[in-house]
Amino acid sequence: MSDRKTQFEKALLGLRSLVMSGEFTGSTRLPEVALADRLGLSRTPLRQAMDQLVSEGLLERIETGGCRAARFTLDDINDAIELRGVIEGTAARLAAERGADPAIMLDAERVLDRIDTALARPDHIDFDAYIIENAAFHQILSRLAGSQLMQREVDRVSRLPLASPSAFLREQELIPDFSASLLRAQHQHRAIVEAIRAREGARAEHLSREHARLARRNLDHLANAGPGVATRVPGLSLLSAE
Amino acid sequence: MSDRKTQFEKALLGLRSLVMSGEFTGSTRLPEVALADRLGLSRTPLRQAMDQLVSEGLLERIETGGCRAARFTLDDINDAIELRGVIEGTAARLAAERGADPAIMLDAERVLDRIDTALARPDHIDFDAYIIENAAFHQILSRLAGSQLMQREVDRVSRLPLASPSAFLREQELIPDFSASLLRAQHQHRAIVEAIRAREGARAEHLSREHARLARRNLDHLANAGPGVATRVPGLSLLSAE
DNA sequence: TAACGCATCTCTGTATACAGGATCGGGCTG
DNA sequence: CAGCCCGATCCTGTATACAGAGATGCGTTA
16 A cells, blocks of 8 residues: 555545535535545445544434534534633643653743744734644643643544634634734743743643633634624534534 | 344443453453454444544554553543543533523432432442432533533543542442542532522532542542552552553 | 574454435325 | 325445454474
């Protein structure tokens, strides 16, 4: 095999991006054979991928069989953000209380530097770099807590549908003072890392929650921009399925 | 089919109890065909169940293929308890802030009454009833938050390995003032429900965290009882795999 | 006697075949 | 003309067949 990826991984990536693209926003059942053909693999790995996405919450089972794209309410999205803040906050607190691996701390700070670079010019923000590095930062944060379990759960919750900040970025002009909002988020990142370094668990947790609150405020801006907006934002397009 | 359950559900239940029983504590790979035969079904639904248990964290993948029983450290267990408290606390706070469904509140209180009954005589506690009703309470708590997402995540986290209180119950004599500990937990349950009814979000969250702290204290008692104990407690037997 | 290599054999990952049930459309009937 | 019943078709859930990779054990050789 020239490709090192397993069929299952191909199915997972392909299906996820297909669903995220909003193609199945209508609540119809996802046809297995058609999708398998389209992705160039058999039903077996495709069904595995569907199971995985169901457990991630991106798809939901239908009583009569099969599954469809999950439909989200504004409460769902708010809760996803809330959860992310709470769980990441817990991870940050535990990291501070237990002491974090210096190597990982260095990684975190290096990523923060790259985010600084992406945000350097407020009028020409490098959005692509920001998205990537921001995701990397949260990934690294999950490794700071130490225990494998906490790491897994933080990763999980950051994959919760629509909790991703990329949706906001795609419609950044809707959010007043958008670049200021990104800068504030970056300052919070710095402060969290500093708190962990200073072994101030409570402060690290508090800051993570504030961070989530900022994300939710941005979401509110999007939601208040009217129903038309949701359909134009890839990640949020599922909203309109309601 | 006389049985209404799907093969997959049979596989999931059977495999979960098999793994929880500690039979695969050794880090050997779980043989698929043998297990499928033993549970009386084919490899397909068994593999589905394995995927599910991997995503629950009870099993872990092996690089070369297949999977084995996950091995947990004390940090993992502590984190699971920590997470449960934090997430349930968030759910309770949101329920209080948004207002909870009165019907579900009634359910919760009815379950609390049944727990009271199970704990009525400190010297003859009905452990089986307590385990069942206690699980039911946490299940109901997850429905109070309202949003589907939060409900799913609370359910998930309460299934996190070893976060279950049943392991403690099986070795109750090891924990000093064990019945007092159960009573305190029950009082916390009552207080959480009261806080939600009174719309005191912060208090509901705080109480849930205290609840988790109590569970961790019980765990410490078990852990300090020596390594031999872990192997005698079904849920904790995996500890000795380290 | 120990180590290396080869053959075999088991096991996983994937594809495909099969069976039961649900859905949809057409025809029949009131 | 509307509603109901029935058959055909599609689709999911499950079982099984197949291919490739990894492990194991034995024989051979230094």
